[in-house]
Amino acid sequence: MATIARIALPRAVRQLFDYRVPDGMTLSPGQRVRVPLGRQRALGLVMILDPPDSPDMTLKPVEAIVEDWPVLPQQTRDLLLWAARYYQHPPGECVFAALPPALRRGAPASLPQPTVWSALATDATSLPTQARRQRDLLAWLNQHPGQPLTSIKAAGFSREVLKNLETRGLAAEHAASEAPQRWPAAPSIELNTDQATVLAGLNAPGKGFASHLVFGITGSGKTELYIEFIKQRITMAPDPDQAQVLVLVPEISLTPQTLARFETHFGARIAVWHSALNATERLSTWTRVRQGEPLILIGTRSAVLLPYANLVSIVVDEEHDGSYKQMEGFRYSARDLAIYRAWQSDCPVILGSATPSLESWYNARQQRYHLHRLERRAGNATLPRTELVDVRSRPLKGGLSAPLLEAIGQALEAGNQVLLFINRRGFAPVVMCFECGTPIECPHCDARLTFHRYDNCLRCHHCGHQQAVPRACPECGEQALNAVGQGTEKTETLLAERFPETPVIRVDRDSTRRRGQLDELLEPVRKGSPCILVGTQMLAKGHDFPGVTLAGILDADGGLFSSDFRGPEHLAQLVIQVAGRAGRGERGGRVLIQTCQSGHPMLNQLCSGDYPSVADTLLHEREQAGLPPVSFMTALRAEAPSMADCLALLDDLAHRAEASSTPVDVLGPFPAIIARKANRHRAQILFQSQDRPALHRLTNQLCRYLEQNRPTGGVRWAVDVDPQSLD
Numbered sequence: 001m002a003t004i005a006r007i008a009l010p011r012a013v014r015q016l017f018d019y020r021v022p023d024g025m026t027l028s029p030g031q032r033v034r035v036p037l038g039r040q041r042a043l044g045l046v047m048i049l050d051p052p053d054s055p056d057m058t059l060k061p062v063e064a065i066v067e068d069w070p071v072l073p074q075q076t077r078d079l080l081l082w083a084a085r086y087y088q089h090p091p092g093e094c095v096f097a098a099l100p101p102a103l104r105r106g107a108p109a110s111l112p113q114p115t116v117w118s119a120l121a122t123d124a125t126s127l128p129t130q131a132r133r134q135r136d137l138l139a140w141l142n143q144h145p146g147q148p149l150t151s152i153k154a155a156g157f158s159r160e161v162l163k164n165l166e167t168r169g170l171a172a173e174h175a176a177s178e179a180p181q182r183w184p185a186a187p188s189i190e191l192n193t194d195q196a197t198v199l200a201g202l203n204a205p206g207k208g209f210a211s212h213l214v215f216g217i218t219g220s221g222k223t224e225l226y227i228e229f230i231k232q233r234i235t236m237a238p239d240p241d242q243a244q245v246l247v248l249v250p251e252i253s254l255t256p257q258t259l260a261r262f263e264t265h266f267g268a269r270i271a272v273w274h275s276a277l278n279a280t281e282r283l284s285t286w287t288r289v290r291q292g293e294p295l296i297l298i299g300t301r302s303a304v305l306l307p308y309a310n311l312v313s314i315v316v317d318e319e320h321d322g323s324y325k326q327m328e329g330f331r332y333s334a335r336d337l338a339i340y341r342a343w344q345s346d347c348p349v350i351l352g353s354a355t356p357s358l359e360s361w362y363n364a365r366q367q368r369y370h371l372h373r374l375e376r377r378a379g380n381a382t383l384p385r386t387e388l389v390d391v392r393s394r395p396l397k398g399g400l401s402a403p404l405l406e407a408i409g410q411a412l413e414a415g416n417q418v419l420l421f422i423n424r425r426g427f428a429p430v431v432m433c434f435e436c437g438t439p440i441e442c443p444h445c446d447a448r449l450t451f452h453r454y455d456n457c458l459r460c461h462h463c464g465h466q467q468a469v470p471r472a473c474p475e476c477g478e479q480a481l482n483a484v485g486q487g488t489e490k491t492e493t494l495l496a497e498r499f500p501e502t503p504v505i506r507v508d509r510d511s512t513r514r515r516g517q518l519d520e521l522l523e524p525v526r527k528g529s530p531c532i533l534v535g536t537q538m539l540a541k542g543h544d545f546p547g548v549t550l551a552g553i554l555d556a557d558g559g560l561f562s563s564d565f566r567g568p569e570h571l572a573q574l575v576i577q578v579a580g581r582a583g584r585g586e587r588g589g590r591v592l593i594q595t596c597q598s599g600h601p602m603l604n605q606l607c608s609g610d611y612p613s614v615a616d617t618l619l620h621e622r623e624q625a626g627l628p629p630v631s632f633m634t635a636l637r638a639e640a641p642s643m644a645d646c647l648a649l650l651d652d653l654a655h656r657a658e659a660s661s662t663p664v665d666v667l668g669p670f671p672a673i674i675a676r677k678a679n680r681h682r683a684q685i686l687f688q689s690q691d692r693p694a695l696h697r698l699t700n701q702l703c704r705y706l707e708q709n710r711p712t713g714g715v716r717w718a719v720d721v722d723p724q725s726l727d
């Protein structure tokens with residue numbers, strides 16, 4: 001009787017596919033294989049081998065083996081199977097999401113060793129004085145050991161200069177895996193007493209698995225702490241030359257500055273993983289991880305799915321950041337998978353933030369995570385003063401009140417920089433006819449078009465539709481169209497008029513489309529001369545602007561009255577993060593928040609900068625309302641050409657859920673906040689329970705039901721476990 005191979009195939013079905021292992025074929029889990037599927041052949045990955053239970057002659061045989069070693073090691077397979085169950089997602093899609101594109105397409109899983117360059121000396125005295133480029137390159141190579149030729153060229157050095165250094169015996173090419181063990185390259189920074197206390201606390205539970213939450217205000221020295229912790233963990237590992245470390249960061253914070261900080265300490269051990277890598281780079285890094293190369297991988301969300309061989313610790317920086325949750329397809333939370341991964345590897349995991357998510361804060365309060373605090377800024381910087389500016393019955397210009405404009409003027413006059421946060425890009429969020437009052441809407445979405453003045457265009461921020469601005473109102477024909485409300489562009493324009501001597505730098509998705517563009521924009525800011533930064537969320541994350549002494553939040557009220565229950569939490573995080581950008585240098589700082597709700601308790605609490613109290617208050621409110629993280633939630637979403645079809649499907653699910661008499665609350669169905677997007681109507685239903693297993697069972701039943709009874713009418717559905725956004 002033949003062994004049964006349970007195989008992951010990239011198909012939207014919530015199961016593995018069974019095949020027979022033909023006589024004479026030796027197969028082990030983790031290998032890629034080719035199998036017949038319908039009339040086609042498919043590439044699959046063996047997840048499980050089972051002894052035959054009954055002679056099932058109908059099973060088709062595995063046709064061919066792609067490579068004779070497992071591309072996915074057991075730990076990663078276990079993680080993916082667990083995640084497929086937890087997130088109720090087809091396991092084949094989870095597994096294929098964890099393979100680099102080349103391997104998904106069936107390319108061979110071995111690589112010629114990539115070669116890199118390193119300096120062989122730090123001393124440039126043997127170089128002739130006129131060899132300036134060679135000197136520069138030698139210095140650069142000493143700062144960036146183990147670089148491929150492409151990076152060296154990207155840094156502005158030619159191949160000739162490199163070859164000259166090689167001829168002089170000052171630089172050499174070598175296999176990446178044999179990069180000189182340069183770490184610790186930089187001497188360890190001396191931790192202050194707070195950091196040292198936290199470091200001791202992180203080590204207190206010993207070697208194995210432990211979850212830590214480091215609540216550290218912005219600028220308190222978390223990054224330095226992570227670096228020291230990682231060094232210690234590598235040194236403590238049974239074999240430091242095989243130790244791997246994962247550092248998860250939000251996409252936006254993976255800047256050259258962040259990398260440079262890690263590189264000075266770990267040199268060639270640093271590897272990166274993010275969305276802009278091309279297929280070759282992905283395959284190369286993926287293979288280095290799989291081959292067990294000792295590295296510190298700094299990566300965004302999907303780095304948690306890489307095939308690590310020997311993790312000795314995990315750090316999740318800015319753990320509250322929304323980008324850790326995948327919003328489509330395999331909707332996993334990289335933060336939560338990081339915890340599972342650390343548990344599997346029996347190593348510690350640190351979640352760090354100045355504004356922990358309520359999920360993590362709750363886990364710390366429940367003693368599931370060890371809580372550590374860094375409540376003072378490292379170095380000489382002080383925390384800024386935060387004040388509310390009540391804008392009721394104050395005329396605003398470009399969204400700016402007189403007190404804010406005055407504060408901007410003062411800051412600039414004193415030679416400082418200013419940062420203004422506004423949550424809308426474009427010039428104006430609405431274009432409206434002042435004759436009949438009709439706003440111009442997207443023809444494909446239930447949403448208004450945003451006016452972008454730089455190219456005189458109306459754009460939908462939901463489906464990408466764009467059109468020219470009509471000369472007259474499409475409704476009444478009057479030439480009375482006007483842009484209403486503020487976006488980043490309008491504020492930028494007003495500021496440029498008001499402060500003509502000062503550069504105004506706008507940072508939003510429109511001004512940073514190219515990779516590297518954000519860094520170019522921020523270059524003058526780093527130089528320190530007076531300027532005004534105007535931007536969206538992007539500005540609130542990860543950057544260090546020592547010259548900024550004034551930060552302004554143009555509108556706090558959207559978050560207070562959001563239809564998403566996480567609105568106030570996100571607003572609180574934003575305010576603290578924006579405040580954290582100001583006064584990082586030694587000049588102190590000031591934050592002004594414009595609101596119509598100056599009496600609002602949470603806003604006032606935020607002004608004290610005391611995030612823990614705000615988090616406790618918000619958590620208490622969630623408790624009262626029975627909302628996550630105190631309970632658990634799953635969303636089932638449907639979209640279709642007709643709203644009636646969406647609602648009919650979800651109604652059916654609601655009835656089934658209610659009939660199942662499990663301890664699960666059913667909320668909805670209701671149309672999504674943007675009920676029509678790109679001509680598809682959208683609705684959702686929420687299931688909520690204190691009893692996670694019961695919620696899980698119910699969700700699973702409903703998914704199976706939907707798989708077996710495929711909805712008609714072009715309805716597509718998706719399940720989102722622990723949804724982070726409800727729009």
Ligand code: ADP
Binds near residue numbers: 219
């Ligand atoms: P966070 O990650 O918490 O925002 P950082 O690690 O970026 O904080 O530290 C903020 C600033 O303080 C950085 O410029 C850093 O170099 C400096 N810093 C951190 N720790 C120390 C220390 N122990 N001694 C002196 N400066 C420090």
Ligand code: ZN
Binds near residue numbers: 460465
């Ligand atoms: Zn649209």
